Amino acid sequence: MEKTINKEQIRKPENLVYRRTPLLVDVPLSYCPGCGHGTAHRMIMEVIEEMGIQQDTIGIAPVGCSVLAYDFLDIDMQQAAHGRAPALATAIKRLWPDKFVFTYQGDGDLAAIGTAETIHACNRGEHFTMIFVNNGIYGMTGGQMAPTTLPHMRSSTSPYGRDVEIMGFPLKMTELITHLPGTYYVTRQSVHTPANVRKTKKAIRKAFENQKLKKGISFVEIVSNCNSGWKMNAVQANKWMEENMFPFYPLGDLKVDGQIVEKK
Amino acid sequence: MAKVVGDIAVNIERCKGCEVCVGVCPQQVIGMSVEVNGKGYHYAGPVNDKCTGCENCALVCPDGCITVYRMKVEVEQ
Numbered sequence: 001m002e003k004t005i006n007k008e009q010i011r012k013p014e015n016l017v018y019r020r021t022p023l024l025v026d027v028p029l030s031y032c033p034g035c036g037h038g039t040a041h042r043m044i045m046e047v048i049e050e051m052g053i054q055q056d057t058i059g060i061a062p063v064g065c066s067v068l069a070y071d072f073l074d075i076d077m078q079q080a081a082h083g084r085a086p087a088l089a090t091a092i093k094r095l096w097p098d099k100f101v102f103t104y105q106g107d108g109d110l111a112a113i114g115t116a117e118t119i120h121a122c123n124r125g126e127h128f129t130m131i132f133v134n135n136g137i138y139g140m141t142g143g144q145m146a147p148t149t150l151p152h153m154r155s156s157t158s159p160y161g162r163d164v165e166i167m168g169f170p171l172k173m174t175e176l177i178t179h180l181p182g183t184y185y186v187t188r189q190s191v192h193t194p195a196n197v198r199k200t201k202k203a204i205r206k207a208f209e210n211q212k213l214k215k216g217i218s219f220v221e222i223v224s225n226c227n228s229g230w231k232m233n234a235v236q237a238n239k240w241m242e243e244n245m246f247p248f249y250p251l252g253d254l255k256v257d258g259q260i261v262e263k264k
Numbered sequence: 265m266a267k268v269v270g271d272i273a274v275n276i277e278r279c280k281g282c283e284v285c286v287g288v289c290p291q292q293v294i295g296m297s298v299e300v301n302g303k304g305y306h307y308a309g310p311v312n313d314k315c316t317g318c319e320n321c322a323l324v325c326p327d328g329c330i331t332v333y334r335m336k337v338e339v340e341q
């Protein structure tokens with residue numbers, strides 16, 4: 001009985017349980033093999049699909065590897081100057097308070113050149129969502145050290161590892177903005193395992209739903225890999241991330257519904 | 265008794281051969297091809313019939329190249 005089931009019988013439209021969301025434009029993504037940006041894009045678009053808000057969402061693309069996000073996400077998009085996505089999002093959200101507005105930024109964009117925009121948008125309590133993809137380096141330009149680079153982590157501009165005596169300490173932007181009164185939901189997730197992908201999707205959903213409440217910024221950090229920049233393959237990079245990034249950038253909620261989550 | 269069977273369809277030309285899907289499959293269904301696709305990558309694909317349609321591989325695929333099917337079948341004891 002069992003043996004009579006063949007692939008043609010299983011591969012029928014009524015048995016379809018997962019497919020790439022059509023809200024992602026049907027083109028190859030420009031990212032390196034195994035890069036977390038692709039999964040992060042897909043989760044955002046699945047949330048938008050489920051909420052039925054494709055026509056009401058405006059995304060802001062950053063400068064960085066994800067600068068081309070406007071080619072991949074089938075929604076209205078604007079591209080901002082390096083680090084200025086929160087400023088652009090502020091203008092758009094204030095002009096169209098009922099649209100769903102989000103920024104999508106890397107760590108070089110959000111936590112280096114865009115530090116001022118990030119902090120002030122979070123402190124003003126704008127009502128948009130920020131998606132922060134933290135891979136610990138400047139991916140696009142060739143793996144240079146970023147504010148988020150871990151101590152002793154090698155990058156193309158810290159080839160012997162980040163020496164905190166000379167190069168300063170890594171910046172935990174997510175912890176920093178948690179303590180600003182203008183943030184309503186702050187969480188840190190990842191997209192390297194199925195369980196984490198599901199959690200990230202839930203977090204993005206919550207962040208988008210929060211926009212209806214107009215109570216401040218919803219901020220989702222996604223700790224991700226940059227296997228090209230880290231000079232590893234994708235599987236090694238995900239393992240390295242678990243062993244090195246997560247102890248420094250622990251996953252979980254930092255602020256929920258305006259209340260800081262107390263760590264045990 | 266009912267049993268769940270599944271299958272995956274990989275978009276071979278979109279697969280970049282990152283192998284992230286291989287390790288997350290609880291049934292060890294996925295392997296990498298010997299041949300390469302148009303871009304020169306060894307692409308992922310099912311190597312046995314143990315797929316249960318759990319979606320794990322499709323969730324982690326950065327390029328969203330995996331489509332998953334799942335159906336229930338009655339099996340005789």
Ligand SMILES: Cc1ncc(C[n+]2csc(CCOP(=O)(O)OP(=O)(O)O)c2C)c(N)n1
Nearest residue numbers: 063064065082106107108109137138139140
């Ligand atoms: C004003 C300005 N300064 C510098 C650059 C060069 N630049 C392009 S991308 C980038 C870093 C992006 O890194 P990150 O935000 O971490 O994104 P990733 O590429 O890692 O996804 C820099 C410094 C630029 N494009 N514009």
